[in-house]
Amino acid sequence: MSRISTDQVRHVAHLARLAMTEEETVAYTEQLDKMISFAELLNELDTDHVEPTSHVLDMKNVLREDKANKGLPQEEVLKNAPEHQDGYIKVPSIIE
Amino acid sequence: MVSLFDYKVSELHQLLHKKELTVTDLVSESYKRIGEVEDKVQAFLTIDEERAREAAKKMDEKIGTDEAKGLLFGMPIGVKDNIVTKGLRTTSASKILENFDPIYDATVASKLHNAETITIGKLNMDEFAMGSSNENSGFQVTRNPWNLERVPGGSSGGSAASVAAGEVLFSLGSDTGGSIRQPASYCGVVGLKPTYGRVSRFGLIAFASSLDQIGPITRTVEDNAYLLQAISGVDPMDSTSANVEVPSYAENLTGDVKGLRIAVPKEYLAEGVDEEVRKSVLDALKVLEKLGATWEEVSLPHSKYALATYYLLSSSEASANLARFDGVRYGYRTADPESLIDLYKKTRAEGFGDEVKRRIMLGTFALSSGYYDAYYKKAQKVRTLIKQDFENVFDKYDVIIGPTAPTPAFKIGENTSDPLTMYANDILTIPVNLAGVPGISVPCGFADGLPLGLQIIGKHFDESTVYRVAHAFEQATEFHKQKPGL
Numbered sequence: 001m002s003r004i005s006t007d008q009v010r011h012v013a014h015l016a017r018l019a020m021t022e023e024e025t026v027a028y029t030e031q032l033d034k035m036i037s038f039a040e041l042l043n044e045l046d047t048d049h050v051e052p053t054s055h056v057l058d059m060k061n062v063l064r065e066d067k068a069n070k071g072l073p074q075e076e077v078l079k080n081a082p083e084h085q086d087g088y089i090k091v092p093s094i095i096e
Numbered sequence: 097m098v099s100l101f102d103y104k105v106s107e108l109h110q111l112l113h114k115k116e117l118t119v120t121d122l123v124s125e126s127y128k129r130i131g132e133v134e135d136k137v138q139a140f141l142t143i144d145e146e147r148a149r150e151a152a153k154k155m156d157e158k159i160g161t162d163e164a165k166g167l168l169f170g171m172p173i174g175v176k177d178n179i180v181t182k183g184l185r186t187t188s189a190s191k192i193l194e195n196f197d198p199i200y201d202a203t204v205a206s207k208l209h210n211a212e213t214i215t216i217g218k219l220n221m222d223e224f225a226m227g228s229s230n231e232n233s234g235f236q237v238t239r240n241p242w243n244l245e246r247v248p249g250g251s252s253g254g255s256a257a258s259v260a261a262g263e264v265l266f267s268l269g270s271d272t273g274g275s276i277r278q279p280a281s282y283c284g285v286v287g288l289k290p291t292y293g294r295v296s297r298f299g300l301i302a303f304a305s306s307l308d309q310i311g312p313i314t315r316t317v318e319d320n321a322y323l324l325q326a327i328s329g330v331d332p333m334d335s336t337s338a339n340v341e342v343p344s345y346a347e348n349l350t351g352d353v354k355g356l357r358i359a360v361p362k363e364y365l366a367e368g369v370d371e372e373v374r375k376s377v378l379d380a381l382k383v384l385e386k387l388g389a390t391w392e393e394v395s396l397p398h399s400k401y402a403l404a405t406y407y408l409l410s411s412s413e414a415s416a417n418l419a420r421f422d423g424v425r426y427g428y429r430t431a432d433p434e435s436l437i438d439l440y441k442k443t444r445a446e447g448f449g450d451e452v453k454r455r456i457m458l459g460t461f462a463l464s465s466g467y468y469d470a471y472y473k474k475a476q477k478v479r480t481l482i483k484q485d486f487e488n489v490f491d492k493y494d495v496i497i498g499p500t501a502p503t504p505a506f507k508i509g510e511n512t513s514d515p516l517t518m519y520a521n522d523i524l525t526i527p528v529n530l531a532g533v534p535g536i537s538v539p540c541g542f543a544d545g546l547p548l549g550l551q552i553i554g555k556h557f558d559e560s561t562v563y564r565v566a567h568a569f570e571q572a573t574e575f576h577k578q579k580p581g582l
Contacts, residue, residue: 004461016415016460017422017437018453019445028457031515035458038516039404039471042478052476053483055306055336056532057293057556062335076199080426091424092436 003036004029099262100125102579105171105319108265112159112170119159119170119214122265123152126172126216129263133582136244138236139258141177142185143217148172151214166212167326173208174258174267177218178225178301179310181205184215188301189233190223192421192428192447202299203334204268204310204327211326216264219254223449224418225275225303227251228521231512232451239508240282241580242546246505249279249521255313256283261582266314266323270300272307273406274501274525277537280313281500281549284539284578286320286566287313289525291557292532293338295324296331302417304410305336307529316576317538317567321345324559340557348560349567354388356565357493363399364498364524364551373499376541376548381497383572384565394493396485401478402527403519407455408462408475409530414452415459421447454515479530486531490555495565499524500537500549524551534559538566539575547575 009029013020020028074087083090100108100122111117127145134140155170175181178188180198182205187193201209208215222232230238230253238253240246241261248257252269256279259267269276271289280287288311295310302308312323325346330339360381365374381391423429423443430446433439448456462471489496501521511518528535533556540550550569554562570576 008461009457012457012461012464015464016456017419017440017444018448018456019438019441028454031454032457032461034516035407035454036461036471039408039462039475041404042401042408042474045398045401045478045481047474047477047481050477050480052473053479054476056483056530057336057338059293059336059338064332072199079199080196082423082427082429089425092433092439094436 003033099129101262101265101315104316105168105265105322108171109169115160119152119155120149122170122172123148123214123216126264129261133261134263136582137239137241137257137261137263139219139238139254139261139263140174140217141187141189141220141235141254144184144215148214148216155212166210168211168213168322171213171266172216172264173213174216174219174255174264175205176221176252176255176267176269178221178270179204179268180299180301181215181218184218186218187235188224189221189235190448190452191234194428196427200299203296203331205299207327219258219267221254222251223452224301224414225251225270225272226414226451226455228274228278228518229511230254231508232449234449237508240505241582242284243505245507246546247282247508249282249505251275252313253279256280256285256287259283259285259313259315260580262579266312266319268310268327269313270308270310271529272303272410273529274522276311276313277500277525277535277549277551278522280537282505282547284547284575284580285313285315286317286536286538286576287311288320288324288536288559288562289528289534290324290328290559291534293336293340294534294557294559295327296329296334296337298331298333304413305417306413307410317563317570318346318349320536321349321563338557343560345560345563348564350564351568351571353384353565353568356384356389356495358384358389358391359394359489359493359496360391361396361399361496361498362393363396368520368523369499369502370504370543372541372543373502373504373548377497377499377550380540380550380569383569387568387572391497394489396489396527398478398481398485399527402482402530403523405475405478405482406526406530407458407519408471409479411455411459412462412472413459415456415463418452418456423447451515482527483531486527486533494561496553498551500551501525504543504546504548528553532556534562536562536566538570540573541575
């Protein structure tokens with residue numbers, strides 16, 4: 001049984017903000033299906049009473065003094081922007 | 097062929113001190129060698145000769161004066177291209193960052209400045225560190241200096257190949273699932289993944305934030321210890337860097353392993369591991385036994401689940417980390433987008449390579465509504481079991497030893513058709529990242545003229561013991577003295 005459909009792959013590609021051709025959609029469906037089946041190996045294990053690990057070190061709430069530091073100069077920050085004007089980064093219009 | 101890089105940092109420093117050598121000589125050695133072999137090896141994405149020569153000149157003026165000198169004064173280094181370097185193009189081997197000119201230094205880059213290394217250039221890798229062969233680089237495929245038809249390993253393939261080829265004295269790599277140790281093994285050099293939190297990740301272009309660590313690749317264990325010394329320590333810019341004392345690593349290289357208790361997981365010598373690899377590890381254990389260590393077989397019972405756990409977690413984290421590459425603030429942007437969302441989608445589709453997209457897709461799926469518990473959370477729980485496996489063994493043993501990789505370097509193109517076969521190369525290194533413990537690869541033999549690596553794994557923040565064992569083994573063997581016949 002297939003674990004993921006082309007429709008689901010289309011949906012995931014939209015969530016991931018990746019444009020995808022029909023051909024790619026079909027190829028990714030096949031590859032993801034393989035990877036997901038492989039990942040289902042984990043279902044052999046009973047993990048009902050196991051706590052998840054998101055981070056290996058026993059540390060939380062790393063705080064620092066609430067002190068303002070100087071940021072990077074605007075000119076520098078805009079240096080790598082594909083398009084900018086008057087100190088702003090330009091993108092296609094969002095409101096019609 | 098004789099090279100200045102056959103000497104260790106400590107020896108080069110003596111030569112500099114006695115004025116038998118200049119920093120300019122060292123930098124010239126790098127660029128001369130690059131001129132000789134780089135068209136074959138293709139380890140570099142960017143070469144920074146002008147600035148390196150200028151820096152060398154300035155440093156030479158300091159020789160013979162009382163001016164304080166850095167820990168790695170004058171030593172030529174290569175830096176993996178996912179570590180941002182101010183004013184020096186940094187691409188992460190991705191088309192999406194092809195012309196990216198960083199406006200700040202990664203913490204490790206600042207620390208290298210303080211230690212007074214000289215950056216020779218930026219090194220090739222798999223795009224965004226996703227891969228085990230450098231075949232996923234958006235720009236070029238680095239070759240293994242021992243055999244140009246073979247991969248150098250990955251993702252820090254350029255970092256390992258440049259050191260093995262004598263283009264730099266040493267380099268920095270990064271390791272998320274084996275990306276320092278596996279290429280070190282394939283290229284016959286020494287590579288360490290430090291404990292998670294030992295080295296700041298600020299300025300490391302993130303792949304999987306809970307697994308990534310920057311670490312040193314060198315010709316010798318001693319130099320590895322020096323380079324780690326220079327880059328270790330807590331950093332206010334990385335809240336996951338650990339506030340733990342940094343010991344003097346080189347001081348602990350005593351050569352003494354008497355009474356050392358070694359655990360050898362049976363899963364690390366099981367089916368899928370080449371006979372020659374297995375034999376080289378058993379021979380290495382004999383060497384360590386002769387030096388007074390003892391070893392016993394143990395089990396890390398959840399090893400077989402590590403690969404699936406890793407791909408779910410690392411891809412999930414990657415899908416979030418790589419969301420920043422959207423064509424807005426920096427990097428590549430598609431031409432003539434119809435709308436903002438079209439800009440995002442086309443920029444990413446055109447800018448990312450195939451493997452990166454595949455992992456973003458898997459990660460986005462594993463984190464998506466309805467699948468989060470079944471895949472992502474499940475993998476986080478299995479990660480706990482894998483971590484506990486290591487804790488149980490480290491209750492009774494000082495180090496864990498096994499091979500670094502199940503085979504020597506494979507042929508270019510051999511594993512590209514099926515992602516899952518490619519992933520299997522990392523089966524012995526991935527559990528170490530999931531547990532967050534340190535691991536090193538040191539040369540331990542050859543199979544058909546290709547280097548093999550011994551993996552030594554230690555307790556959290558116990559790089560000192562890992563180095564001590566690696567050094568004792570290195571000093572008792574001759575493998576590290578061999579060089580590729582380029």
